[in-house]
Amino acid sequence: MENRRGGQMRGIPVASLVIGIASSPAQRRQLARTLGGSPALLIVSSVEQARDFLGVAEPAPTAVPTPAPAVPVRAAEPVPPPPAELAVDSDRRLLRWRDREVGLTRLEHDFLVCLTETPGQVWTYERLHQEVWGNKHLGRGSDMHSVVRRVRHKLTRLDAPVTVLAVRGVGFRLAPV
Structure with missing residues (x-):
């Protein structure tokens, strides 16, 4: 038995979740x-928002109330994984959905491999550029947006x-339509 940080408890795998809170x-x-x-x-x-996502009740109010966020933000929702029928065939460089296939360029393939290996996770521009293009993200990212469009x-x-969802100012993730 290991701890809850990515190990196992009583033989049951436990997934880790990192929750970050940032107002701007x-x-x-x-x-x-x-x-x-x-x-x-x-x-x-x-x-x-974190409490709402986790389904944890809010503690009793304190003497100093917590200020509301300046900009209303939609509550975070868990993202289901893509259907099992969606697959990237790396040997033939194809994207397959059920009985249909479409060819992929090297960049499209490498981009999709990143997104499908961790569905729902936001891949930052920098990390995608490093994994797919093999260099640091510089400039406006028109090369990445071209791949996303295709x-x-x-x-x-x-x-x-599913589709590739843009997380404004951060990166992309695979999300249900």
């Missing part, structure tokens, strides 16, 4: 860069129930 978009981007390597990462803008089009052609 700049702080959320920095947190995503810092914790982007975590297998499961959730970034919320307030403690209340991958979205191919997912649509296959009628796959």
Whole structure:
């Protein structure tokens, strides 16, 4: 039996979840860069959002009330994994959904491998650039956006129930349609 930080308890695998709380978009981007390597990462803008996501009751009020976030933010929702029928065939460099297939370029393939190996996880621009292009992310990222556009089009052609979702200012993740 190991501890809950990624080990096992009584023979049952336990998944780790890192929850980051940052009130501003700049702080959320920095947190995503810092914790982007975590297998499961959730970034919320307030403690209340984290409690809501975890289903934990709010503690009794304290003498100093917690200020509400300045910008209303949608509550974080758990992201289901992509359907098992969606597969990236690395040997033939194909994307397969049920009985349909579409060819992938090297960049599209490597990009999709990242997103499908950890569905729902946000991949930062920097991390994707390092994994797919093999260099640091510089400039406006038009090269990455071009790949994303082509991958979205191919997912649509296959009628796959997932898409590449942009997390503004942070990166991309695979999400249900």
